[in-house]
Amino acid sequence: MNLSQALLNQNRLALTRLLTQVENNTEQGRAALNALFPHTGKAHLIGVTGAPGTGKSTLVNQLALYYRKEHDFRVAILAVDPSSPFTGGAVLGDRVRMRDLSGDKNVFIRSMASRGSLGGLAQSTSAMVQLFDAANYDVILVETVGAGQAEVDIAKLAHTTLVVEAPGLGDDIQAIKAGILEIADILVINKADRPGVEHTERALNGMLELSHPTRRIFQHHGRSMVIEEEKVYDQQNTWIPEVKRTIAKEGYGIAELGEAIARHVDFLRESDEWSRQTRTQLQVTFDTLLRETLFNRFLDELSPQVYADTLSQIVKREESPWGAVESLLKTFL
Amino acid sequence: MNLSQALLNQNRLALTRLLTQVENNTEQGRAALNALFPHTGKAHLIGVTGAPGTGKSTLVNQLALYYRKEHDFRVAILAVDPSSPFTGGAVLGDRVRMRDLSGDKNVFIRSMASRGSLGGLAQSTSAMVQLFDAANYDVILVETVGAGQAEVDIAKLAHTTLVVEAPGLGDDIQAIKAGILEIADILVINKADRPGVEHTERALNGMLELSHPTRRIFQHHGRSMVIEEEKVYDQQNTWIPEVKRTIAKEGYGIAELGEAIARHVDFLRESDEWSRQTRTQLQVTFDTLLRETLFNRFLDELSPQVYADTLSQIVKREESPWGAVESLLKTFL
Numbered sequence: 074m075n076l077s078q079a080l081l082n083q084n085r086l087a088l089t090r091l092l093t094q095v096e097n098n099t100e101q102g103r104a105a106l107n108a109l110f111p112h113t114g115k116a117h118l119i120g121v122t123g124a125p126g127t128g129k130s131t132l133v134n135q136l137a138l139y140y141r142k143e144h145d146f147r148v149a150i151l152a153v154d155p156s157s158p159f160t161g162g163a164v165l166g167d168r169v170r171m172r173d174l175s176g177d178k179n180v181f182i183r184s185m186a187s188r189g190s191l192g193g194l195a196q197s198t199s200a201m202v203q204l205f206d207a208a209n210y211d212v213i214l215v216e217t218v219g220a221g222q223a224e225v226d227i228a229k230l231a232h233t234t235l236v237v238e239a240p241g242l243g244d245d246i247q248a249i250k251a252g253i254l255e256i257a258d259i260l261v262i263n264k265a266d267r268p269g270v271e272h273t274e275r276a277l278n279g280m281l282e283l284s285h286p287t288r289r290i291f292q293h294h295g296r297s298m299v300i301e302e303e304k305v306y307d308q309q310n311t312w313i314p315e316v317k318r319t320i321a322k323e324g325y326g327i328a329e330l331g332e333a334i335a336r337h338v339d340f341l342r343e344s345d346e347w348s349r350q351t352r353t354q355l356q357v358t359f360d361t362l363l364r365e366t367l368f369n370r371f372l373d374e375l376s377p378q379v380y381a382d383t384l385s386q387i388v389k390r391e392e393s394p395w396g397a398v399e400s401l402l403k404t405f406l
Numbered sequence: 407m408n409l410s411q412a413l414l415n416q417n418r419l420a421l422t423r424l425l426t427q428v429e430n431n432t433e434q435g436r437a438a439l440n441a442l443f444p445h446t447g448k449a450h451l452i453g454v455t456g457a458p459g460t461g462k463s464t465l466v467n468q469l470a471l472y473y474r475k476e477h478d479f480r481v482a483i484l485a486v487d488p489s490s491p492f493t494g495g496a497v498l499g500d501r502v503r504m505r506d507l508s509g510d511k512n513v514f515i516r517s518m519a520s521r522g523s524l525g526g527l528a529q530s531t532s533a534m535v536q537l538f539d540a541a542n543y544d545v546i547l548v549e550t551v552g553a554g555q556a557e558v559d560i561a562k563l564a565h566t567t568l569v570v571e572a573p574g575l576g577d578d579i580q581a582i583k584a585g586i587l588e589i590a591d592i593l594v595i596n597k598a599d600r601p602g603v604e605h606t607e608r609a610l611n612g613m614l615e616l617s618h619p620t621r622r623i624f625q626h627h628g629r630s631m632v633i634e635e636e637k638v639y640d641q642q643n644t645w646i647p648e649v650k651r652t653i654a655k656e657g658y659g660i661a662e663l664g665e666a667i668a669r670h671v672d673f674l675r676e677s678d679e680w681s682r683q684t685r686t687q688l689q690v691t692f693d694t695l696l697r698e699t700l701f702n703r704f705l706d707e708l709s710p711q712v713y714a715d716t717l718s719q720i721v722k723r724e725e726s727p728w729g730a731v732e733s734l735l736k737t738f739l
Contacts, residue, residue: 103728110726124458355720359727364701366731368693371700387688393443394692395436398699 076101077108080208085181088208092183095200106200109207114351116149116206117338120231122217122256127239128263132321133216137174139331146211152184153198153217153227181210195226196361199354202230228256230354232347233337235330237261238277240269254280257314258337261330265318277316312340371405409434410441413541418514421541425516428533439533442540447684449482449539450671453564455550455589460572461596465654466549470507472664479544485517486531486550486560514543528559529694532687535563561589563687565680566670568663570594571610573602587613590647591670594663598651610649645673704738 079087094102119136123129133150140146174180185197198215205213217227228234236257254260260277262270315333319326341347372380383401386392412420427435452469456462466483473479507513518530531548538546550560561567569590587593593610595603648666652659674680705713716734719725 107726107728110728111723114723352717352721355727356717359717359720359730360701362727362731363704363734364697366735367700367704368697370735371696384685384689384692387692388685390444390447393440394688394695395440395443397692398695401696402699402703 077105077207080105080109080204081112083208085178088181088204089183091204092201095204096185096197098197102200106203109203112207113203114206116202116210116213117233118202118206118213118215118231119334120215120217120228120234121237122228122234123237123261124239127237128321129216129237132235132237132261132263132319132327133214134174135319135321135324135327136214136331137180137212139327140212141174141177141179143328143331144211147179147209148181149205149208149210149213150180150182151198151201151205151213151215152182153194153215181205181208195230195357196365198227199230199358199361225256226357229357232341232350233258233334235259235261235334237263238273239264240267240273254314258312259330259333260314260316262316262318263321265326266320270318274316274318281314281316312337312344312346374405375401410438410540413438413442413537414445416542418511421514421537422516424537425534428537429518429530431530435533439536442536446536446539449535449543449546450566451535451539451546451548451564452667453548453550453561453567454570455561455567456570456594457572460570461654462549462570465568465570465594465596465652465660466547467507468652468654468657468660469547469664470513470545472660473545474507474510474512476661476664477544480512480542481514482538482541482543482546483513483515484531484534484538484546484548485515486527486548514538514541528563528690529698531560532563532691532694558589559690562690565674565683566591566667568592568594568667570596571606572597573600573606587647591645592663592666593647593649595649595651596654598659599653603651607649607651614647614649645670645677645679707738708734 076087076091080091091102091105095106096102121129121133121136130152133152137148137150140148174182183201185201202213202215215227215231234256236254236259238260240262254277260281262273262277264270315336317326317330317333319330321327338347341350379401383392383397387394387397409420409424413424424435424438428439429435454462454466454469463485466485470481470483473481507515516534518534535546535548548560548564567589569587569592571593572595587610593614595606595610597603648669650659650663650666652663654660671680674683712734716725716730720727720730
């Protein structure tokens with residue numbers, strides 16, 4: 074029996090091996106992705122991102138536990154670390170996972186370091202997610218650290234994106250939020266027992282109000298309430314990000330967060346956003362693959378001498394990169 | 407007189423206009439880059455990166471001021487914000503710059519938001535840096551927020567990379583450092599008047615010791631001293647990252663940081679690293695340009711109907727992205 078077939082039969086060793094093949098972008102990995110593709114498209118992909126120090130890993134663990142206990146879902150966790158591009162190792166994930174999860178054969182945890190290549194991280198993430206999907210995991214939690222381009226690229230792959238904040242993480246965190254807010258479906262204020270939680274919540278609600286003018290927020294006993302939220306998004310066919318407080322360490326707020334995620338899934342299904350997203354995800358996968366393959370084929374067909382000579386002319390500034398690309402393509406396409 | 411010629415004559419308006427052309431990747435922008443390329447290769451490119459809250463912008467302002475006052479260098483600042491991919495606006499830079507810089511016509515400040523495309527940010531940054539270089543700026547400070555792939559890509563473009571830290575920025579900041587350390591030529595502990603500075607410095611030195619076993623560190627009156635540093639890097643022809651304390655707000659430590667940067671430049675020149683780096687930078691520019699141009703040409707030549715049909719087959723899962731790329735390329739190359 075081959076590895077792909079074994080993966081479909083939920084063999085963990087086969088999954089582990091294929092994840093490695095796919096991460097290393099081997100021929101065998103690509104063949105498996107190709108063979109398994111008809112079996113994908115079922116899983117709910119949840120992206121979890123946010124600055125360091127917000128407690129993302131603990132939150133992801135708790136969400137996994139919640140899905141196991143409350144829904145009996147099979148859960149995969151992929152911890153992606155874009156800040157570690159050179160090591161090939163992974164600093165997140167495997168080490169710090171909860172004991173409650175480690176014995177459960179319906180939970181699979183994997184970490185991945187960035188491969189350092191442009192576009193490579195989103196590509197590997199997308200491919201690994203497809204393996205989990207084919208292996209019949211209902212929920213795939215993709216955890217990323219930081220707040221850069223990698224997170225945005227990964228958010229494009231996710232059905233639901235959680236952005237995790239924590240009170241009191243520095244002064245110019247506002248600057249980060251301005252960009253990251255736009256990818257958030259749900260904003261989680263973790264470590265909500267910390268001082269400053271009201272301030273963080275007010276700031277987030279204020280920014281949401283700016284970007285969603287129809288969202289009316291009433292302060293009520295120090296917590297925000299979104300009035301007529303359902304009506305608003307039914308009318309406009311847009312999702313208005315919710316703000317949720319959690320204390321992941323103690324399990325506080327996890328069930329409520331799970332319910333908010335479920336509301337988002339309902340919204341996606343009812344508004345046809347789910348299929349639109351799926352289409353976008355597949356297009357990103359396709360485009361990235363096309364771009365990389367084209368480039369690699371081109372380099373394969375180009376004689377190494379021509380490439381080296383061209384580069385050497387550029388370094389001597391006898392030829393510009395723009396001019397060089399033009400003349401190389403002219404002889405080829 | 408055309409814009410490129412005006413830029414060479416240090417006309418600010420021409421520079422502003424061409425920066426916009428290049429940022430938007432227009433035909434005119436590419437033509438200007440091509441024309442100006444022989445005039446590039448002189449500037450010292452300094453990348454400044456680090457987590458939010460470390461006071462990078464203030465540090466960059468102070469460095470600019472230092473280069474103006476102490477060296478009479480012409481200084482360009484490019485503030486890149488990879489966390490803001492959708493807006494097209496820029497949250498960093500222009501707003502918060504010091505009054506001391508704003509009246510100086512030998513200082514040019516520009517901010518750029520990410521274009522949201524894979525590889526696009528590094529490409530735009532590289533192109534904009536070339537304009538500054540051609541416009542005869544001696545030092546180009548490229549400031550990026552965050553600690554993700556974008557920073558790594560931009561670090562590959564810089565001759566000297568500063569990674570800025572600050573005491574007490576959260577628990578799992580260690581995870582970030584593991585990756586980011588590898589791109590740092592100089593580690594700056596800004597806000598060094600904050601509690602915890604000794605701890606941060608010890609942690610950084612500890613990590614440096616792990617990655618550079620020959621680096622011997624002696625604790626002396628609570629500050630670290632690198633013994634025989636010069637000897638070590640003369641012998642091994644490698645640069646050992648220095649750790650510098652600053653309080654940018656008060657100008658403390660800026661001159662010392664400037665001297666460390668000058669030592670790094672000396673090292674680059676003497677060890678021939680400067681030309682090796684230039685070569686790498688130009689290769690990255692060339693490869694990225696080649697990859698993007700290939701992809702765009704391919705899409706141009708493909709009929710939109712074929713692309714749409716292929717995508718639709720993928721969405722229906724009748725064809726996998728891998729299979730689709732193979733068959734498209736077979737008919738083309």
